[in-house]
Amino acid sequence: MNSRTRISRRSLLRSSMVALPGLVVPFSVFGADSPRPCATTPRQTAGPFYPLGHEIENDADLTLLKGSATPARGEPIVVAGQVFDAQCRPAAGAVVEIWQACWSGRYNHLLDSNPAPLDPRFQYYGVSRADEQGRYAFKTILPGAYPATANWTRPPHIHFKVRAAGRRELVTQMYFAGQPLNEADRILMALAPGERERVVIPPQPPPSGGDPRGISMRFDLTLPA
Numbered sequence: 001m002n003s004r005t006r007i008s009r010r011s012l013l014r015s016s017m018v019a020l021p022g023l024v025v026p027f028s029v030f031g032a033d034s035p036r037p038c039a040t041t042p043r044q045t046a047g048p049f050y051p052l053g054h055e056i057e058n059d060a061d062l063t064l065l066k067g068s069a070t071p072a073r074g075e076p077i078v079v080a081g082q083v084f085d086a087q088c089r090p091a092a093g094a095v096v097e098i099w100q101a102c103w104s105g106r107y108n109h110l111l112d113s114n115p116a117p118l119d120p121r122f123q124y125y126g127v128s129r130a131d132e133q134g135r136y137a138f139k140t141i142l143p144g145a146y147p148a149t150a151n152w153t154r155p156p157h158i159h160f161k162v163r164a165a166g167r168r169e170l171v172t173q174m175y176f177a178g179q180p181l182n183e184a185d186r187i188l189m190a191l192a193p194g195e196r197e198r199v200v201i202p203p204q205p206p207p208s209g210g211d212p213r214g215i216s217m218r219f220d221l222t223l224p225a
């Protein structure tokens with residue numbers, strides 16, 4: 001039994017509702033061990049749309065802005081997981097940033113020339129600080145696909161940047177299993193097949209008693225050595 005298995009059985013299986021700073025995960029994504037080995041998460045480009053620092057909010061719930069009663073448009077999802085270091089130890093206090101397009105495939109960024117509409121109710125960017133077991137969580141929406149070039153449409157994906165004290169930074173992207181555009185994506189297909197498996201995540205249906213509206217994604221991240 002490796003250290004990750006011990007961690008998972010001790011701390012993850014017991015939780016059906018997980019409260020993390022800034023967010024209560026509405027249903028568990030920590031209810032099962034990750035099937036993926038604790039190998040370094042492949043690096044991928046940050047792309048051109050990393051936030052410029054003008055964000056009005058950066059909490060872990062991207063679906064609802066402060067003072068708004070109306071959620072962002074799109075299918076709500078929970079993205080959560082555990083951050084590990086290169087020795088497969090939980091990266092306590094890791095800072096996990098995400099940024100993504102809204103439901104229409106548009107980023108809230110000056111460099112995005114996509115004519116698709118912006119969603120004024122969507123947060124586009126968020127930060128989750130991992131707990132002592134390296135667990136992070138976000139509530140967001142399924143991002144839309146968007147044109148990268150005239151003959152290349154990027155599949156739905158979420159950008160990640162992960163930092164932890166004393167460790168090297170990781171920049172990567174998470175994809176949704178079953179999306180037809182995945183197989184034609186130049187960034188995803190540039191990874192080796194074994195690496196793709198670590199960033200293409202199968203959605204999990206909510207457990208009985210969970211939020212019936214949403215799906216959850218468990219995306220564990222292992223920092224580079």
Ligand SMILES: [Fe+2]
Nearest residue numbers: 047049157159
């Ligand atoms: Fe992107």
